Amino acid sequence: MAPKRQKKATAAQRVRHLLALDAARVMARLEKRQGEVVTLFSRLRDREPLLAMVHSWFGTATFAELATLEPFEQAAAHAFHDLLDELRWYLTYTEDMPLTVQSTLDQLVRRLEEAHRVLVTHIGPPSGRGAPVVDAEVVARAVKREPVGADAPGLARRREKAR
Numbered sequence: 001m002a003p004k005r006q007k008k009a010t011a012a013q014r015v016r017h018l019l020a021l022d023a024a025r026v027m028a029r030l031e032k033r034q035g036e037v038v039t040l041f042s043r044l045r046d047r048e049p050l051l052a053m054v055h056s057w058f059g060t061a062t063f064a065e066l067a068t069l070e071p072f073e074q075a076a077a078h079a080f081h082d083l084l085d086e087l088r089w090y091l092t093y094t095e096d097m098p099l100t101v102q103s104t105l106d107q108l109v110r111r112l113e114e115a116h117r118v119l120v121t122h123i124g125p126p127s128g129r130g131a132p133v134v135d136a137e138v139v140a141r142a143v144k145r146e147p148v149g150a151d152a153p154g155l156a157r158r159r160e161k162a163r
Contacts, residue, residue, distance in 0.1 A: 073122050
């Protein structure tokens, strides 16, 4: 039987994977259907395609399952799903015209993309879809310079040969 600590780590890995998978599916649907659903909303005045696009399994996760994550992972998951809930609320109750819906949807999706990037940085991508993401930023670039003047290695040799 596996030690308790190992079981907890495995449970956390599974929760991370499911959160990452769910978030990736939401983002893929948004990318694929964003323009089309607003056209359907405009023509049919039906909100179902809008709401299906932002459907998530996150609401089915239990507190105990989420407690297996580290606090920074919990915060990233909360930030992503909080924005997703904001988008879902807007799409459910908006009385805006289709052009305004498209504009607001574009703005919220951009914010959601950033929250998704942060989420994946903290919990990693779904298993089998690549290595964990490292969020890095180049601060300064070191440039190797050849020594000049008396310190140049070739300069000393040339002087010896000239004598």
